[in-house]
Amino acid sequence: MSGRRSRSRQSMSPSITDEQINDLMAKLQAVLPEARLGINHRVSAARVLQETCSYLRSLHREVDDLSERLSELLAMADISGAEAAIIRSLLM
Amino acid sequence: MESKSSTTGNRDNPNRNLHGSKTMMASHFLRALFRIQQTSTSSSSAGRSRRIRRAAYASMAYSAGTRRAWSRALLRKLRSRARLRFPRRLSRAATPQRRDMDQAQVLRKLVPGGPSMDDCKLLEETADYIRFLTTQVRLMQTVMDSVSS
Numbered sequence: 001m002s003g004r005r006s007r008s009r010q011s012m013s014p015s016i017t018d019e020q021i022n023d024l025m026a027k028l029q030a031v032l033p034e035a036r037l038g039i040n041h042r043v044s045a046a047r048v049l050q051e052t053c054s055y056l057r058s059l060h061r062e063v064d065d066l067s068e069r070l071s072e073l074l075a076m077a078d079i080s081g082a083e084a085a086i087i088r089s090l091l092m
Numbered sequence: 093m094e095s096k097s098s099t100t101g102n103r104d105n106p107n108r109n110l111h112g113s114k115t116m117m118a119s120h121f122l123r124a125l126f127r128i129q130q131t132s133t134s135s136s137s138a139g140r141s142r143r144i145r146r147a148a149y150a151s152m153a154y155s156a157g158t159r160r161a162w163s164r165a166l167l168r169k170l171r172s173r174a175r176l177r178f179p180r181r182l183s184r185a186a187t188p189q190r191r192d193m194d195q196a197q198v199l200r201k202l203v204p205g206g207p208s209m210d211d212c213k214l215l216e217e218t219a220d221y222i223r224f225l226t227t228q229v230r231l232m233q234t235v236m237d238s239v240s241s
Contacts, residue, residue, distance in 0.1 A: 028222075
């Protein structure tokens with residue numbers, strides 16, 4: 001195997017192999033929305049981590065926001081009536 | 093729902109694990125929502141939003157079970173009734189220091205159980221945590237859309 005370094009890893013512990021890092025970084029990149037890193041696969045480890053942190057923060061904020069909106073909704077509409085509709089759309 | 097994983101058949105397909113979990117997540121979250129609607133009054137709207145938020149993280153954690161460090165950490169926090177808090181943004185005053193700061197350290201604070209993970213584990217757990225988080229967010233959006241219509 002060519003020990004080709006495709007990512008800088010000064011922020012990672014030295015006991016992990018380059019291959020392991022690349023593999024894990026690729027898996028992480030795969031769960032980030034494409035718009036954040038572009039189609040270009042050659043993104044530095046630091047950039048992937050940075051975007052991951054940013055994305056995680058936005059997801060946490062979304063949970064907070066949706067919780068508030070759902071709270072308002074529960075005060076107005078009876079969700080047991082919408083149960084069938086919800087399950088139907090979840091199964092689609 | 094788009095699949096983010098590669099389609100190599102002989103590798104562990106993370107979305108396979110997610111499918112069964114999605115159903116669990118949905119039923120757990122919906123049951124919690126019904127309960128919250130039944131037991132909350134008009135004067136407790138802030139409390140209701142906090143309960144819904146808690147139910148969201150509980151659904152994620154229960155559907156992931158104990159096989160993941162992040163879900164185990166979340167379950168511990170939920171059971172001890174501890175506050176579920178995540179860092180909101182980088183503090184501006186600390187910016188010069190932050191640039192040198194290990195990005196992995198920043199990430200550790202955002203993933204449940206992060207502080208006790210080594211770098212390898214952190215990356216793995218983060219990818220899994222993000223998958224479950226995005227599923228939960230989509231679930232909440234679906235409930236919003238279904239009830240609003």
